[in-house]
Amino acid sequence: MSGTPEDLAGAVLTIDLVALQDNWRLLKDRAGAAECGAAVKGNAYGLGIAPVSKALWEAGCRSFFVARPKEGEELRSLLPEATIYVLDGLFAGQAEFYAKLNLCPALISIEEAREWAGFGRIYGRKLPCAIHVDTGINRLGLSGTEFDALLADDFTMEGLNVCLLMSHLACADDPPHPLNSRQRDAFAAVRARLPGVPASLANSSGIFLGDGFTHDLVRPGIALYGGNPLPGSPNPMRAVAHLEGTVMQVRNVKVGETVGYSATWEAKRPSRVAVLGAGYKDGVPRALSSKQTDGPAQVFINGKRCPVIGRISMDMMAADITDLMPHSVVRGTRAEILGSNILIDEAAAWAGTISYELLTRLGSRYARLYTGLESDAQA
Ligand SMILES: *Cc1c(COP(=O)(O)O)cnc(C)c1O
Numbered sequence: 001m002s003g004t005p006e007d008l009a010g011a012v013l014t015i016d017l018v019a020l021q022d023n024w025r026l027l028k029d030r031a032g033a034a035e036c037g038a039a040v041k042g043n044a045y046g047l048g049i050a051p052v053s054k055a056l057w058e059a060g061c062r063s064f065f066v067a068r069p070k071e072g073e074e075l076r077s078l079l080p081e082a083t084i085y086v087l088d089g090l091f092a093g094q095a096e097f098y099a100k101l102n103l104c105p106a107l108i109s110i111e112e113a114r115e116w117a118g119f120g121r122i123y124g125r126k127l128p129c130a131i132h133v134d135t136g137i138n139r140l141g142l143s144g145t146e147f148d149a150l151l152a153d154d155f156t157m158e159g160l161n162v163c164l165l166m167s168h169l170a171c172a173d174d175p176p177h178p179l180n181s182r183q184r185d186a187f188a189a190v191r192a193r194l195p196g197v198p199a200s201l202a203n204s205s206g207i208f209l210g211d212g213f214t215h216d217l218v219r220p221g222i223a224l225y226g227g228n229p230l231p232g233s234p235n236p237m238r239a240v241a242h243l244e245g246t247v248m249q250v251r252n253v254k255v256g257e258t259v260g261y262s263a264t265w266e267a268k269r270p271s272r273v274a275v276l277g278a279g280y281k282d283g284v285p286r287a288l289s290s291k292q293t294d295g296p297a298q299v300f301i302n303g304k305r306c307p308v309i310g311r312i313s314m315d316m317m318a319a320d321i322t323d324l325m326p327h328s329v330v331r332g333t334r335a336e337i338l339g340s341n342i343l344i345d346e347a348a349a350w351a352g353t354i355s356y357e358l359l360t361r362l363g364s365r366y367a368r369l370y371t372g373l374e375s376d377a378q379a
Contacts, residue, residue, distance in 0.1 A: 005367035010277020010315065011245045012334070013362060015047050017055040018372030019238035020224060024059050026236065027220045030207050034214040037063035039203070039221030041071060041087065046283075046360040047225055047241060050078055051370045056224070057082065058373070065219050069094060072103040085130055085164070089140065095119035099127055106130040106166060108140045110150050117159025130164035131194075135186035136179055137170035144190070151193055164217065165191060165199045172205035172213075173231050184212050204229040227355040228345045235343060241359060242339035243283070243366070245276030245299070245317065250329055259318050260310025265290060271322045274301065274329050278337055279315040283362035285351040286312045297350040300336035302328050 006012045028036035038061050039045075044052035053064060053075055063083045066072045072086050083104065090098065090105040090112040098105055099119065107113045107129050120127040131150070134141030142150060151157065167187045171177035184201070191199050198216035204223035206213045208230055220229075228235035253259060253271045276299070280286045288297040289311040297308035299319045306319040317337075321329050336342055344355040351358065 006369070009365060009367040010248065011243060011282045011337070011366035012369065013366050014242040014244070014369045014371055015051065016238070016240050016242065016372050017051060017370055019226070019240045020047075020052060020055050021059040021372075023224045023226065023237045023240065024056055024061055024220075027204070027207055027218065027223055028060075031202070031214045031218045032211065034202075035063060035217045037061060037065060037083075037200075037217055037219050038224055039065040039087075039219050040075065041065060041067035041221070042360050043071075045221060045225045045356065046362045048368070048370070049074060051373070053078055053082075055373055063217060065221075069097055069101075069103060072098070073101055076101045076103065083163075087132075087140070089132070090116055090129075095127075096123075099123055102128075104128045104130055104163060106132040106140075106164075107142075107160075108132045109142060110146055110153065110156070113150055113160060114153075114156050117156045120159050120161075126159060126161040128161045128163045130166050130200075131162055131197075133165065133167050133187070133190045135167040135183040135190065137168050137183075139168065141167060144186070147190060147193065162194070162197050165194055165197045166219075167201050169201060169203060169206045169209075169213075172203055172209060173229070175205075175209055180209060180213075184209075205231075222356055222359075225355075225359055226344055227359075228343070231345070235345065239338075239340040239343065241344065241362070243278070243337045243362065244334040244339070245278030245282075245284075245337050247274045247301075247329055247331055247333040247335060248277050248316065249275045249331065250321070251275070258310075261313060262311060265310040265318075269322065271320055272324075272326075272329075273309065274306075274319050274321045274333070274335065276317050276319065276335050276337075277315065278366070279313050279317055281314045281363050282366050283358075284312055284317060284337060285353065285358065285361070287351040287353070288312050288317075288347070297347065298342060300339070300341040301333065305341070306335075 089108040132141040171179045200217040202218040204220040223229040226240040253267045259265045298305040348355045348358040
């Protein structure tokens with residue numbers, strides 16, 4: 001008899017789909033009258049586009065944002081009736097692919113608008129799209145002048161079914177930043193040039209900037225997955241991703257002995273060390289390795305935080321469990337690496353990165369469990 005995937009993988013990633021739905025409802029509530037969509041690009045920030053998007057659909061979400069047309073194709077097969085926006089715009093020569101799958105490109109240039117309108121004329125109908133105007137992040141989108149030029153191009157505009165006018169905030173996670181109000185005002189000017197079209201500006205943090213930012217549709221991503229949309233304040237979101245490493249061995253380490261590659265950690269007292277089956281192959285950043293004697297990174301074992309010690313290796317990491325009750329940690333005990341106690345923003349900060357990168361880089365070797373919904377929403 002072979003064991004379950006959890007028994008056989010050193011690490012277990014559990015994704016709580018009810019927490020995900022709760023997070024969507026909280027954001028929808030915060031967005032007031034605006035519709036609440038969901039950014040599910042990057043395989044739903046690494047958590048699995050199939051179970052995540054089905055759970056969000058079940059909660060009532062109808063508008064989804066992916067980055068690439070290929071992601072749109074996968075999402076379309078999961079949600080035949082959803083509105084799907086492709087944030088990276090219209091890929092050259094690929095209009096038919098979008099049209100057949102009923103994907104709405106978020107057009108980022110006049111060139112893309114002309115291609116989409118032109119294809120629509122061949123296809124026999126005005127195809128739905130968003131127009132993405134840049135208001136200050138200088139990433140994707142038409143500049144204000146290009147937007148004016150597009151509006152002046154009657155032939156192109158007549159060929160488009162513009163469903164959404166959107167822009168993206170650069171500093172929403174820093175509420176006092178002056179760029180927030182500058183972008184809000186620039187977006188108001190853009191909207192005034194194309195009245196009657198639904199508008200969308202806010203990502204997760206943008207929803208918390210207040211009324212002037214939520215418009216008709218909000219596009220949260222990270223907050224759905226448990227990231228804190230309010231850096232520096234308590235996180236209102238529930239943890240969705242729970243990563244646990246299984247203890248493979250507990251060892252006693254004498255004063256003066258070291259743990260792990262390059263001998264970066266040295267025991268200053270007789271110590272007990274738990275070796276966990278999770279390493280950088282499993283998405284635990286090597287940058288989480290302690291640079292000082294203990295931590296700053298921690299794992300949560302048997303109700304207590306324990307410092308991560310030594311280097312994170314490919315398949316394992318170590319924690320100092322000297323302060324836990326002797327024999328309370330044994331082979332097979334699970335330690336929380338990410339979850340309700342070790343929050344993704346906290347762990348990301350220890351590793352010098354952000355929750356987005358931490359989630360999207362979670363590996364694929366651990367057992368992946370989805371909890372909280374009936375099996376039809378599962379992968
Ligand atoms: C990724 C993305 C979002 C979601 O951002 P979060 O910060 O994860 O909420 C919204 N809009 C655009 C254009 C994006 O690229």
